[in-house]
Amino acid sequence: MIEMQDVWKTYSDGTHALKGINVKIDAHEFVYVVGPSGAGKSTFMKLIYREERPTKGHIFVNGFNLEKLKQRKIPYVRRNIGVIFQDFKLLPKLTVYENVAFAMEVIEAPKKLMKKRTMEVLELVRLKDKAGSLPGQLSGGEQQRVAIARAIVNNPAVIIADEPTGNLDPETSWGIMKLLEEINFRGATIVMATHNKEIVNTMRKRVIAIESGNIARDVVRGEYGYED
Numbered sequence: 438m439i440e441m442q443d444v445w446k447t448y449s450d451g452t453h454a455l456k457g458i459n460v461k462i463d464a465h466e467f468v469y470v471v472g473p474s475g476a477g478k479s480t481f482m483k484l485i486y487r488e489e490r491p492t493k494g495h496i497f498v499n500g501f502n503l504e505k506l507k508q509r510k511i512p513y514v515r516r517n518i519g520v521i522f523q524d525f526k527l528l529p530k531l532t533v534y535e536n537v538a539f540a541m542e543v544i545e546a547p548k549k550l551m552k553k554r555t556m557e558v559l560e561l562v563r564l565k566d567k568a569g570s571l572p573g574q575l576s577g578g579e580q581q582r583v584a585i586a587r588a589i590v591n592n593p594a595v596i597i598a599d600e601p602t603g604n605l606d607p608e609t610s611w612g613i614m615k616l617l618e619e620i621n622f623r624g625a626t627i628v629m630a631t632h633n634k635e636i637v638n639t640m641r642k643r644v645i646a647i648e649s650g651n652i653a654r655d656v657v658r659g660e661y662g663y664e665d
C-alpha cells in the first residue's frame with residue numbers, strides 16, 4: 438500500500454529531515470509514527486500525501502509511483518488518501534455538511550451521491566444533527582469528527598493522521614481513536630503520527646519510531662518508548 442525506498446528529504450535551507458527511509462506498510466495496517474519533536478514525522482507523512490516531494494528515493498502509494506506521477510494524476514492519488522490534522526483545518530464559513538460535501542465536490546462526484554454519502558459519514562461520526570452548524574459552534578472533539586468525516590467521505594484506501602488528538606482532552610481523544618479503529622476495521626490503512634503515549638501503549642499496534650530522520654524502531658505491537 439505504501440512503500441518508501443531510500444527516501445531522503447532535505448529542505449531548501451539545508452535541513453536533512455529524512456535520511457534514507459526504507460519502509461513498507463501493507464493494506465489494512467494501523468501504524469503509529471512516534472519520535473521526538475523535529476525528528477521528521479510530519480515530513481514522513483507529508484511525503485505520503487504528496488505535500489512534499491523527496492529529494493532522493495522512491496515512494497509508492499496505492500500502486501502509484503509518486504515521483505513519476507503526472508501533474509494531472511495527482512487528484513487521483515489524493516482522493517485515495519484522507520488527511521487528518523491536529524488543528525482540524527475545517528473551513529470556518531462552511532457548515533459541517535458543506536465541509537464534508539466539499540471534499541466530494543473537489544473530485545466532481547455526482548450530486549446525488551454527494552448528499553447520500555455525506556449524510557452517511559456524518560452518521561458514522563455521530564454528527565448528523567450538527568450538519569447545519571458552523572465549525573466554531575462545535576467542541577474540539579466534534580470538529581475533529583467533522584475532519585474525519587471529510588477525510589473518509591471519498592472512501593480512501595489510506596488515512597494519514599498527523600497528531601489527531603494533539604488538541605483534545607484524554608476522554609475525547611479516546612473517542613477519536615475508537616472512530617479511527619472502526620475506520621481501519623472497515624478496511625482503510627491508517628498511518629498516525631502521535632505524541633500520545635497512553636494511546637500507543639494501550640492500543641498496541643505497529644510502531645515506527647523516527648529519530649533524527651532515521652527509523653530507529655519498527656515493532657509489531659510496539660510501545661511509545663519515550664517519557665514525554
Ligand code: ADP
Pocket residue numbers: 474475478479600
Ligand atoms: P510538529 O510536527 O512538531 O507538530 P511542525 O511540523 O509544524 O510541528 O514543525 C516542526 C518543526 O519544523 C518546528 O521546529 C518548526 O519550526 C519547523 N518548521 C516547520 N515548518 C517550517 C518551515 N517552513 N521552515 C522552517 N522550519 C519549519
Ligand code: ADP
Pocket residue numbers: 448449450452453454472473474475476477478479480481
Ligand atoms: P516532526 O514532525 O517529527 O516534529 P518535522 O518533519 O516537522 O518533524 O521536521 C523535521 C525537521 O525538518 C526539523 O528539523 C524541522 O525543523 C525541519 N523542517 C520541517 N519542515 C521544514 C521546512 N518546510 N523547511 C525547512 N525545515 C523544515
